[in-house]
Amino acid sequence: MKFSVSSSELLKQLQIVGGAIASNPVLPILEDFLFSISNNKLSIAATDLETSISTEIEVMSDADGSVAVPAKILLETLKALPQQPITFSINDENFGIEITSAYGKYRLAGEDGKDFPKIPEPDSVDTIKIQAPALTQGITKTLFATSNDELRPAMTGVYFQIDFNKLTLVATDAHKLVKYTFAEVTSEVSTSFIVPKKALTLLRSALPAGDEVNIAFNKANAFFTFGSTNLVCRLIDARYPDYNAVIPVDNPNTLTLQRTDFQNSLKRIAIYANKTTNQVILNIMDGSLTISAQDLDFSNEATEQLACTFEGDPLNIGFNAKFLIEMLGVLEADEVKIELSNPTRAGILLPTEEPDGEEILMLVMPVMLSN
Amino acid sequence: MDAFYASVEQRDQPELRGKPVAVGGAGMRGVVASASYEARAFGVRSAMPSVTAQRLCPALIFVRSRFDVYREVSQQIRAIFHEYTDLVEPLSLDEAFLDVSENKKGMKSATLIAEEIRRKVKEETQLTASAGVSFNKFLAKVASDINKPDGIKVITPDEALAFLESLPIKKFHGIGKVTAEKMKRMGVFTGKELKALSEIELVTRFGKAGRHYYRIVRADDRRAVNPNRIRKSIGAERTYREDINRIEDMKEKLSYLAGIVFRYMEKSDNYGRTVTLKAKSPDFKVITRSRSFSSEIRDLKLLENITHELILQNREEIPSVRLLGVSISNLSKEIQGEGIQLSFDFGENDEEE
Numbered sequence: 001m002k003f004s005v006s007s008s009e010l011l012k013q014l015q016i017v018g019g020a021i022a023s024n025p026v027l028p029i030l031e032d033f034l035f036s037i038s039n040n041k042l043s044i045a046a047t048d049l050e051t052s053i054s055t056e057i058e059v060m061s062d063a064d065g066s067v068a069v070p071a072k073i074l075l076e077t078l079k080a081l082p083q084q085p086i087t088f089s090i091n092d093e094n095f096g097i098e099i100t101s102a103y104g105k106y107r108l109a110g111e112d113g114k115d116f117p118k119i120p121e122p123d124s125v126d127t128i129k130i131q132a133p134a135l136t137q138g139i140t141k142t143l144f145a146t147s148n149d150e151l152r153p154a155m156t157g158v159y160f161q162i163d164f165n166k167l168t169l170v171a172t173d174a175h176k177l178v179k180y181t182f183a184e185v186t187s188e189v190s191t192s193f194i195v196p197k198k199a200l201t202l203l204r205s206a207l208p209a210g211d212e213v214n215i216a217f218n219k220a221n222a223f224f225t226f227g228s229t230n231l232v233c234r235l236i237d238a239r240y241p242d243y244n245a246v247i248p249v250d251n252p253n254t255l256t257l258q259r260t261d262f263q264n265s266l267k268r269i270a271i272y273a274n275k276t277t278n279q280v281i282l283n284i285m286d287g288s289l290t291i292s293a294q295d296l297d298f299s300n301e302a303t304e305q306l307a308c309t310f311e312g313d314p315l316n317i318g319f320n321a322k323f324l325i326e327m328l329g330v331l332e333a334d335e336v337k338i339e340l341s342n343p344t345r346a347g348i349l350l351p352t353e354e355p356d357g358e359e360i361l362m363l364v365m366p367v368m369l370s371n
Numbered sequence: 372m373d374a375f376y377a378s379v380e381q382r383d384q385p386e387l388r389g390k391p392v393a394v395g396g397a398g399m400r401g402v403v404a405s406a407s408y409e410a411r412a413f414g415v416r417s418a419m420p421s422v423t424a425q426r427l428c429p430a431l432i433f434v435r436s437r438f439d440v441y442r443e444v445s446q447q448i449r450a451i452f453h454e455y456t457d458l459v460e461p462l463s464l465d466e467a468f469l470d471v472s473e474n475k476k477g478m479k480s481a482t483l484i485a486e487e488i489r490r491k492v493k494e495e496t497q498l499t500a501s502a503g504v505s506f507n508k509f510l511a512k513v514a515s516d517i518n519k520p521d522g523i524k525v526i527t528p529d530e531a532l533a534f535l536e537s538l539p540i541k542k543f544h545g546i547g548k549v550t551a552e553k554m555k556r557m558g559v560f561t562g563k564e565l566k567a568l569s570e571i572e573l574v575t576r577f578g579k580a581g582r583h584y585y586r587i588v589r590a591d592d593r594r595a596v597n598p599n600r601i602r603k604s605i606g607a608e609r610t611y612r613e614d615i616n617r618i619e620d621m622k623e624k625l626s627y628l629a630g631i632v633f634r635y636m637e638k639s640d641n642y643g644r645t646v647t648l649k650a651k652s653p654d655f656k657v658i659t660r661s662r663s664f665s666s667e668i669r670d671l672k673l674l675e676n677i678t679h680e681l682i683l684q685n686r687e688e689i690p691s692v693r694l695l696g697v698s699i700s701n702l703s704k705e706i707q708g709e710g711i712q713l714s715f716d717f718g719e720n721d722e723e724e
Contacts, residue, residue: 149665151673174666174714241717279710318710344713367710 001090003037003061007101010086011078013044013055014071016229019202021071022048027117032068034116035088037061045119046071051199052119053206056228066113067095073108120232122223125216128162128187132211132226138169139204141180141330141360146197147173154238157194160222162187170243176323176364177243178330183357194240195222199233206231247363248346251339253312255284256352259336262289263328265304269293270321272302279367280321284340285314293321317343318367324349327362344368372448372465372492373499373520376405376441380434382497390432397421397433400610400693404436408520441465444496451491455484458596466515468508470596482525489523505531509592512544531590535562543587550577562588605643606698607631614653616691618683625678628697633671641702642667646674648681649696650689658689666714667703674699 017033025031025048034045034054040061045054067090077099087100095110139158147155152174159170168181203224207213216223217235224231269280273293283290289308294301317340328336333351340347349362372378376394381387391410395403401421413428425431445464452459455478458470471484478484485502492500499521503514510526517524526534539561541551557576559565565588573581586592607628615621625648636642646668647661660681668674678697703711 147665151664151666151668172715174717175712177715241715243715243717246715246717277710277712320712346715363715365713365715367712369710 001037001061001063001065001067001092002087003042003059004085004087005042005057005059006083007078007081007086008083009057011075013057014075014078016206017044017046017053017055018071018075019205020046020048020051020053029068029111029115030117031071032111032116033071033074034066034068034113036066036113038064045116047117047119048198049117050196051202051231051233053202053232054119054230065090065092066116067097068111068113068116069097070108070110077106120221120223120234122216122221122232123218125218125223126189126191127214127216128167128185128189130167130185130213130215132207132213133209134182134184135213136204136207138167138180138182139200142169142171142178143197143200143204144326144330145171145173145176145178145362149173153236154194154240157196157236158200159192159194159240159243161192163190164188170240172241172243172363174365175320176327177246177362178327179243179247179361179363181359191217192240193217193222194236194238196233196236199224199231203231246346247361248339248341248348251341251345251348253284253310253315253340255289255308255310255312255338255340256335257289257306257308257338259328259331259334259351261306262336263325265291265306266321266325266328269302269304270325272300273321277367278320278322279318279369280324281316281318281369283314283316284308284310286310312340315340315343316369317347318369319347319364320367323364327364331360331362372444373501374405374407374411375444375465375498376436377407377410377434378498379437379440379444381407383440384434387432387434391415391428391430392432392434393421393424394434394436395421396435397425398612400612401433402610444498447496448492448500451488451495455488458598460596460598468511468596482523485523489521507590507592508594508596509544509587510534510590513538513542516542516544528590535588535590536566538562540565543584545580545583545587550580553577602639602641602702604647604698604700605632605635605639605641605702606647606696607635608649608694608696608698610651610694611692614691614693615695618686621682621692621695622679624695625682625697626675628695629674629678630671632697632699633674636699642669643699643703644668644701645699646677646681647696647698647700648678648685649694649698650682650685650692651694652689653691653693655693656689658685660685663701668699 021031030048036043040059041056042059043054043056045052081101084102089098095112097108097110099106142158146158149155155173161168164187165185166181166183167185168179170179206229208227211226214225220235222233222235269291270278272295273279274295280291280293289306290303292303327349331351333353335352337350337352338347343366346363346365351360354360377392380392380394391413392407393403393410393415394405395401399422403415403417403419403421403424405417406415410428410431415424415428415431441464452467452469455474455476456469456471460468471481474484481504485504489500489502501515501519501521502523503511505511505514505526506528510531514524514526540546540554540559565584570582570585573585644667645661645663647659649659651657662677662681
């Protein structure tokens with residue numbers, strides 16, 4: 001089998017697909033790309049058995065067939081080659097691969113494509129459609145809040161809750177929580193599932209600027225399809241925590257302030273906070289917010305004052321500055337509203353205005369101050 | 372306290388008095404926990420394998436440890452300390468730092484306080500104690516070993532530097548055997564040679580500890596006596612009579628150790644996020660493997676499973692063990708003076724798994 005393809009076209013696709021390859025795979029063949037040719041179409045796939053990506057490009061080929069190609073060496077070769085047509089010749093007996101460029105020949109050992117793990121096919125699935133930019137937004141706004149805690153698998157993914165034409169994405173690590181809802185969805189079902197972090201990270205980098213994304217899903221897997229790219233991931237088989245139960249409904253103290261001013265102030269103050277806890281203290285009174293931090297180990301401390309609007313009883317409350325900075329970073333409004341109850345209850349972070357059809361709510365648990 | 376466990380045994384069993392006594396297991400795998408001064412004369416030391424100790428001193432009498440008794444004595448002496456100050460930082464059951472700069476009796480002399488405490492300890496426990504008196508923790512600790520047993524040593528600010536210069540390296544508290552050996556090879560035998568090394572040289576050679584060495588040899592130790600020294604880890608380990616080869620047996624032992632650690636966490640309401648497995652092979656190779664989680668481990672079964680996974684993952688490296696240990700660190704109460712990050716209550720604990 002022999003085929004020719006543009007080196008840069010191929011590299012572009014391989015870089016998208018290659019994200020699925022684990023850094024330390026359980027089977028040697030999982031370090032490979034699966035190349036399958038049928039009717040002058042090259043389909044490229046990679047998998048870590050949890051997440052798989054495949055895509056297609058046009059090539060000139062003399063036969064159909066498949067081969068597993070070592071990913072690392074191929075990617076390095078293509079990165080080092082200026083753009084040009086290259087030719088792959090595959091020995092049908094021993095799956096040896098020979099690449100021919102304008103400069104010379106490169107040989108590497110391949111494996112039989114039939115030994116490559118089967119990538120799940122979408123059967124008995126439900127489907128929804130969503131605009132790619134909206135999905136990208138949704139992932140960006142939630143992914144950061146997921147947990148790395150293997151002990152609580154549900155929280156290591158983003159919860160997709162589909163309610164006909166409304167999609168709600170939820171992420172939490174038990175300290176912070178984001179709930180993002182948007183309406184630009186075409187769906188005829190109402191359901192929910194948890195998509196793992198890795199799949200969403202890959203999806204975000206692969207999603208095109210335009211285009212519509214088709215999301216198909218059954219009990220075990222989700223299939224994201226856009227253009228000629230498919231991303232399949234195993235869903236997290238766990239019950240998502242009852243997040244609605246932790247959203248306070250009657251936080252009486254409302255603080256309103258400029259988002260970027262607040263974020264920049266926190267960034268400066270956090271430099272002086274204890275490096276393991278990132279603890280900052282917000283002292284809130286009518287018209288003024290004092291942010292302070294100290295690191296007893298190094299005798300570092302810092303204080304800043306910000307103008308704000310505050311309705312409620314003066315309050316002294318501690319937070320992890322890193323959480324607040326991240327959360328403020330994904331909001332887009334000029335102004336944010338923070339609703340608080342008392343120093344041990346969750347605070348709500350909201351933008352004061354948001355685009356039609358979008359709704360975002362963030363929650364953060366305080367740090368209980370000693371003494 | 373002087374030869375603490377051994378002295379308690381000699382006090383309670385008069386027939387042991389004047390004889391070489393070791394507290395600890397006599398068996399093949401036993402270790403000396405404490406040796407009487409009679410036994411020390413033969414070179415018997417604590418932490419020495421019992422077999423070695425017996426060889427050094429054939430007449431050595433092994434006595435089982437009675438920790439409940441030692442704990443009782445420990446409480447008695449701590450009560451005496453607290454008559455003078457509440458700034459008491461226990462180092463172990465039988466040893467503590469006391470900051471008596473301001474004391475409850477309004478006494479001016481730390482030396483007189485030390486003598487009073489030693490006298491009271493003897494009256495109440497019939498055991499002897501030694502004291503070190505100085506102006507920082509490091510010097511006080513070093514001083515306390517100088518005139519053991521039943522003695523006292525005072526190091527005044529005027530004497531401190533000269534004292535440290537003449538002090539053999541192995542007597543520096545905090546410089547262990549291995550470091551002392553390294554220093555020997557560098558031509559450092561006493562404080563004098565240590566003092567000749569620059570801070571940079573010491574840090575290059577010994578890392579962060581190098582800075583500590585640089586300071587202590589200059590009598591510079593600013594650590595305060597901390598009455599609530601926070602525990603950094605909770606652990607349990609056992610050396611077994613026979614090497615353990617079967618994975619099932621290892622798991623069973625690990626579950627037992629996990630149980631001990633877990634009950635301690637429960638009792639102190641201090642749960643940790645990092646689990647460390649320690650295993651020692653028959654040829655004394657030690658491996659430690661840890662795993663950290665972002666939330667505290669509050670379930671015994673889970674802790675057991677983590678230790679089982681850790682041993683399974685390292686089976687090839689260590690197929691047979693003579694010792695197993697489980698410890699938990701990153702404890703919730705560790706971070707002092709800092710607040711505690713609160714979590715949402717999803718009511719998960721009430722759910723059925």
